[in-house]
Amino acid sequence: MSLSREDCEDGNNLKKPFLYTGSWYKMGSKQSNILNSSTQYVIRDSSVSVLFCVLIVALGPLQFGFTCGYTSPTQESIISDLKLSLSEFSLFGSLSNVGAMVGAIASGQMAEYIGRKGSLMIAAIPNIIGWLAISFAKDSAFLFLGRFLEGFGVGIISYVVPVYIAEISPQNMRGTLGSVNQLSITIGILLAYLLGLFVNWRVLAVLGTLPCLILIPGLFFIPESPRWLAKMRMTEEFEASLQVLRGFNTDISLEVHEIKSSVESVGRGVTIQFADLKMKKYWFPLMVGIGLLVLQQLSGTNGVLFYSSTIFLNAGVSSSNVATVGVGIIQVIVTGITTWLVDKSGRRILLIISSSIMTLSLFLVSTAFYLEGITEKDSSLYSFLGILSVVGLVTMVIGYSLGTGPIPWLIMSEILPMNIKGLAGSIATLTSWLTSWIITMTANLLLTWSSGGTFLMYTVVAAFTVVFAAIWVPETKGRTLEEIQLYFK
Template sequence: MSFRDDSSGEEGRSELRKPLLHTGSWYRMGMGSRQSSLMEKLSSSASVIRDSSISVVLCTVIVALGPIQLGFTSGYSSPTQDDVIRDLSLSLSEFSIFGSLSNVGAMVGAIASGQIAEYIGRKGSLMIASIPNILGWLSISFAKDSSFLFMGRLLEGFGVGVMSYTVPVYIAEIAPQNMRGGLGAVNQLSVTIGIMLVYILGMFVKWRMLAVIGILPCAVLIPALFFIPESPRWLAKMGMMDDFEASLQVLRGFDADITVEVNEIKRSVATATSRRTAIRFQDLRQRKYKVPLMISIGLLVLQQASGINGILFYAASIFKAAGLSSSNIVTCGLGAVQVVSTGTNAWLLDKAGRRIFLIISTSGMSASLILVSVTFFLKDSAPEGSHLHSVLSVLALIGVVAFVSSFSIGLGAIPWVIMSEILPVNIKGLAGSVATLANWLTAWIVTMTATLLLNWSTGGTFAIYALVAIFALVFVIIWVPETKGRTLEEIQWSFR
């Protein structure tokens, strides 16, 4: 594969060219004397991806297997706790370590994710991330003691840490501006689908077989990546101008005029730091970098600090404290609520905009968390078995469901969308790694402290999370820009 600059990319541009898939990369080939028999084989499939939306949606669906893997990993410990502890003779503290190790691995993956995605591309990064996921699930499925269990969990965490950065970036870079929000929300939708699947399957499948099933998303993802184009913006940044235009042409349709978009992307990468010049942390102090990085970190930290993982991981004990039975069924119901709410977000995000959904989401989260907090404080003084006690139990359930629903329609998906939109291409690797690391570090802190806080005071725990949600609302109103209907280049130029 050759590296070319803008001037060399002009050569032969007047010829009619079409994309060709070759060893996972997309190349250009002229008609006439250079047309090969492979182009004739591709002609039958060309009509399938001729339309921009079909091609981009297909690419999004394929890379969405990554966040499904993330959701499966996150939810695995919930339905398997009792069986794993019994079969491997683990203590509760050992299983707690097992559950939290995915966050530790994800922090390591987050640190490496930006550089991996910058040097070997978005597709290559996803392939690399899939391998430790597969090895991790195999280690868990054949575990005879805690050591293999812990090693498998760390490997899974590393893989999903890389994926959590790479997937939203890839989707943002391939999507047309009028579809970018909805397609970006597919990332979080896939996470919720993964969580719901592991909750449901965990009711019927033993933990070892469930670990084997966990291999499937990545096992399908690896070969599927060979049939989709690399991010055109990454190709342009790397100087692969022929491959860049070929990739963009495939994504927009063979008959589409991509001249304007090509010129915009070229102008953007022309002002970016060259490939061989490293971005340093000092460079992030410039306003054009500092503001988008602050917004990205703020949203991703507040997403986790609102307590979503603590509430979902310990939903069964929360519902038990509220006096509700059938906690497993209720937990599966919460998973379904997440999927429906996030799906609604993906459908409407490009119509309504990012800011309005974030404001609605954080407002709903604040109100529902306050409701749950007040309910548990009142419940402590209500006689058990009384009518008031039953009413408060129902209100607690309504509040938790409302919180999860409010989180899913905004703060769950949109921070990843906005991060991938506002970070300039030349700092996306470094800044994206920092923001993703902050997200996973906060998730680990919340998960590790949730049990202690709930044992201290259930009402007090929800009151703390409510304060965070209120702060998130203020943060969105003051700092978060609207990115709907703007190209990535327009968004990034606005911070200069």
């Protein structure tokens, strides 16, 4: 669809989107005034109920983060208590990624057939069982089983939560609320780091059940996604859900009409095949969604954090655990800032700034490691290079948390069309977890081969992410999900 600027300002085309230099062009002044006044009313009336829903489902990504952070403070004690080899513990850590890949395959279709709430309910159960299996493990078998079950639940959560938040949020709050997903992950990681300093690994595993134990009853107090209900032709439930989310004193007729118009061509029993994804209106948003999730992983964040203890040690930091907690605190703070910024500055510009910071910081770490390899260890220059690598690491974490961490999942949940969201969402989530597993498994080998060369490869990926965001990623700030789909059509 091609629209001129005049078309967008014409009263007959006020609801149509227009992409201008990579951003959505503003609509006509008359329609903008109507939307602005309506939007302000929606914020006052719906923010409390929507925020409550987001806080409930955010327990899922909190569980996600706790799973990611669990292995860091427990490695030595688990190896000692269960007499594991280092390779067995590495297998234990990687099984969460394997389980997540299996969960990702099921996540999209599960969310389509039993709903967003039902999927989260199912995801919570293997998480609880998995943590208990780890807590009571007497050998590696129960340990591995528990880790796999955790990963399976996390694979479902990683797709369903951002989609649910995107589908219930007003367009002017969707970025902020969607970023809560990544903020919860970072808080979960930090909690695992902190609690791991004070309790043993079995108690820490029991504490890991708490987010899902609270999530299950909490799901009974929040409405199902109105867009999913509309797609399933459950009209009364759809309107009731939207009314609860927007407030009982809010006129929802315009939004009801817009959502119904968007899904009226999608039948309840419609099955989307892989061949259908070749259509441009499908493959382009899928390419953007998958591309961002893959680049997020290939930028080597997991590899950098995996090597953080060595970086701190080279810089003369005696307690790597305390330093790791410090990195976790930085992630939470910067991700919190992103949550506030994303609906003000926009997704695309934050991605570009974030990736640019990561490019410079990764190049700094790469250079520091390369020079360390040709410098005398007892020299003052070697000590300075160690400090320089820490500065690069911290700056890289700041850059990642500013956009590359939270925004890909947010954009994926916004741009996938409703009728392919199940299949496309599963593909995108599976690809993300597969890439994460590859990076985690190869990081140690690559860093042993050449630390400077490894970080230089990560630098190239971060630089390409800048180009990818500038050329292909559309700005979705302030647009309804239906307006975003009009653009891709």
